Amino acid sequence: MTNEKTGYLEEKYESLREQGETWPLNQLETASQARPIVEGQEVIMLASNNYLDLANDQRLRDATQDAIESFGVGAGSDWSIAGYTELQDELHEAIADFKGTEAGLSYQTGFAVNAGLLPQLLEGGDVFVSDALNHGSIIDGIRLSPADVEIYDHSDMGDLENTLREVHEEYNRCIVVTDGVFSMDGDVAKLDEIQSLADEYGAMTYVDDCHGEGVLGDGHGITAEFGLEDDVDFQMGSFSKACGGFGGMLAGDQHVIDYAYNTSRTWLLSAGYPPAVAAANKKALEIIDSEPERVRRLWEKRGYFAEELQSIGYDIGNSETPIVPAMIGNSKTAKELSERLFDTGIFALAIVHPMVPKGEARIRNQINVGLSQAxxxxxxxVYEEIGRDLDIV
Structure with missing residues (x-):
């Protein structure tokens, strides 16, 4: 036993627990869907990224089963070592078509795109200019880079311009990095203004669109929302959210894709995901492209829920998307609200520090098109009943 050496971690964990800053692990006993079984009870799912209710779609199931029959279960090794199937080539073409770019590439996860690609894009003497609320995978990827980093205030275009003006003459190259949809607040990056400023100061742009695909731009993401498919230099995203599958994606010019898979350690040194996953991901892109009404219904449900939650008395912060937080503030109160919601059949997770700053705990509600009006x-x-009991509303 090593507890004499690692005992300090127990103390750290207990400190986190006492502050209400630990994460419960809840067992999902059915497929991810609008009304799954979690820890033995049926709940209304408000904690899933499965915005378009595709994670259990029969068409994705059929695609995976066909792929297993043709190509088996595992990838065998890293894609760069053991090769990959025609499904992977088809998926790469589908990514490019879906994102409106010259080429596409799939990664093992969305996190792997940022953690593996960002460190390879710039060198010493270069600089990243990054939004203050960017995802942790962006932060980790930039930390691995020899380039410097400057942080601009969240979605503050004045501060972004001041930062670009300051770094313009000092550094060789610059990439402005932003989330498309910010996952904790549900607000949307001002990508049109970001791109305009980047162009003015000769900077490249890198957009993490993980929560934008299937949601913005008739489902095609934030670059389609703003008509910037030909302007953003690096478009990354995820299959594990609205697409209902698994893995990350990158879209851009062919030379960007060629460089990415030849230098990203996360791509080169991680086992490829199973052929069945590639088949499901391709099918999801086809469905989103052919069923724009599915995206419209998602927005209708989001609009209703957000308006009614506000009318009850909850603060939904800066939400502009199907991510609709109920801002609470205190971590312990947020945890108690989440636990009582779950006891009443509503699965909505408390988001606490370090995922959000101290004092900004919230319940993050994520609307799923599969949720009924009832x-x-x-x-x-339930939100109103428990909120009044806890003196939140």
Missing amino acids: DLDEALR
Whole structure:
């Protein structure tokens, strides 16, 4: 046993627990869907990234089963070592078509795109200019780079311009990096203004669109929302959210894709995901492209839930998307609200420090197109009942 050496970690954990800053692990006993079984009870799911309710779609199931019959289960090794199937080539073409770019590439995860690619894009004498609320995978990727980094205030275009003006003459190259949809607040990056400023100061742009695909731009993401498919230099995203599958994606010019898979350690040194996953991901892109009404229904449900939650008395912060937080503030109060919601059949997770700054704990609600009107109304009723009992509203 090594507890004499590692005992300090127990103390650290207990400190986190006492502050209400630990994460419970809840067992999902069915497929991810609008009304799954979690820890033995049926709940209304408000904690999933499965915005378009595709994670259990029969068409994705059929695609995976066909792929297993043709190509088996595992990838065998890293894609760069053991090769990959025609499904992977088809997926890469589908990514490019979906994102409106010359070429596409799939990664093992969205995190792997940022952690593996960002360190390879710039060198010493270069600089990243990064939004203050960018995802942790962006932060980690930039930390691995020899380039410097400057942080601009969240979505503050004045501060971004001041930062670009300051670094313009000092550094050789610059990349402005931003989330498309910020995952904790649900607000949307001002990508049109960001791109305009980047162009003015000769900077490149890198957008993490993980929460934008299937949501913005008729489902094609934030670059489609702003008509910037030909302007953003690096478009990355995820199959594990609205697409209902697994893995990350990158879209851009062919030379960007060639460079990415030849230098990203996360791509080169990680086992490829199974052929069945590639088949499901390709099918998801096809469905999103052919069913724009699915995206419209998602926005209708989001609009109703957000408006009613506010009318009850909850602060939804800066939400502009199907991520609709209920801002609470205190971590312990947020945890108690989440636990009581779960006890009443509503699965909505408390987001606490370090995922968000201290004092900004919230319940992050994520709307799923599979939720019925009755589901939304029941969730709102419970929110109001418990919120009044806890003196939140």
